[in-house]
Amino acid sequence: MPTATKSRLIDVKIDIPKGDRENLVAILNQQLADTLDLYSQIKQAHWNVKGLGFQQVHLLFDDQAEIFEGFADMLAERVALLGGVALGTVRMAAASSRLPEFPADEHAVPVFLELVRDRVAAYAKSNRAAIAAVAKIDEPTTEDLLTEVSRGTDQQLYFLESHLY
Numbered sequence: 001m002p003t004a005t006k007s008r009l010i011d012v013k014i015d016i017p018k019g020d021r022e023n024l025v026a027i028l029n030q031q032l033a034d035t036l037d038l039y040s041q042i043k044q045a046h047w048n049v050k051g052l053g054f055q056q057v058h059l060l061f062d063d064q065a066e067i068f069e070g071f072a073d074m075l076a077e078r079v080a081l082l083g084g085v086a087l088g089t090v091r092m093a094a095a096s097s098r099l100p101e102f103p104a105d106e107h108a109v110p111v112f113l114e115l116v117r118d119r120v121a122a123y124a125k126s127n128r129a130a131i132a133a134v135a136k137i138d139e140p141t142t143e144d145l146l147t148e149v150s151r152g153t154d155q156q157l158y159f160l161e162s163h164l165y
């Protein structure tokens with residue numbers, strides 16, 4: 001991810017040391033990139049899914065996209081309040097996202113459910129890694145935010161897996 005993040009921290013009055021804020025901003029911006037990529041991929045799934053059960057899965061994907069868009073907003077605003085610059089344009093997110101791209105040559109409901117499930121599962125794993133990294137910095141408020149994202153993500157993974165049983 002862009003190393004410019006660290007040098008662009010602004011002075012804020014929050015009682016978290018600058019070095020810790022730099023590390024928190026880097027972790028949060030990585031999660032932000034993955035979240036925005038996941039959001040856009042689930043929208044892509046919402047628009048292009050076809051087949052039996054279309055209506056239900058089309059609406060499920062839209063609900064899920066809205067949830068991940070909300071997580072992106074939470075992560076970006078925490079970056080800003082820590083004095084960092086949220087790296088949240090489509091191009092910034094694409095440059096840093098760790099998720100595989102969504103294929104353009106698939107359409108079927110079960111294939112799309114598996115593609116989205118795999119990406120949400122990878123994101124769920126990254127949430128837990130981010131929580132562990134923030135725990136080492138010992139900043140419980142950011143850890144709590146990531147835990148909220150993690151809890152919501154796990155629920156969406158459960159919704160996807162329940163369709164594939």
Ligand SMILES: [Fe+2]
Pocket residue numbers: 046062
């Ligand atoms: Fe729509």
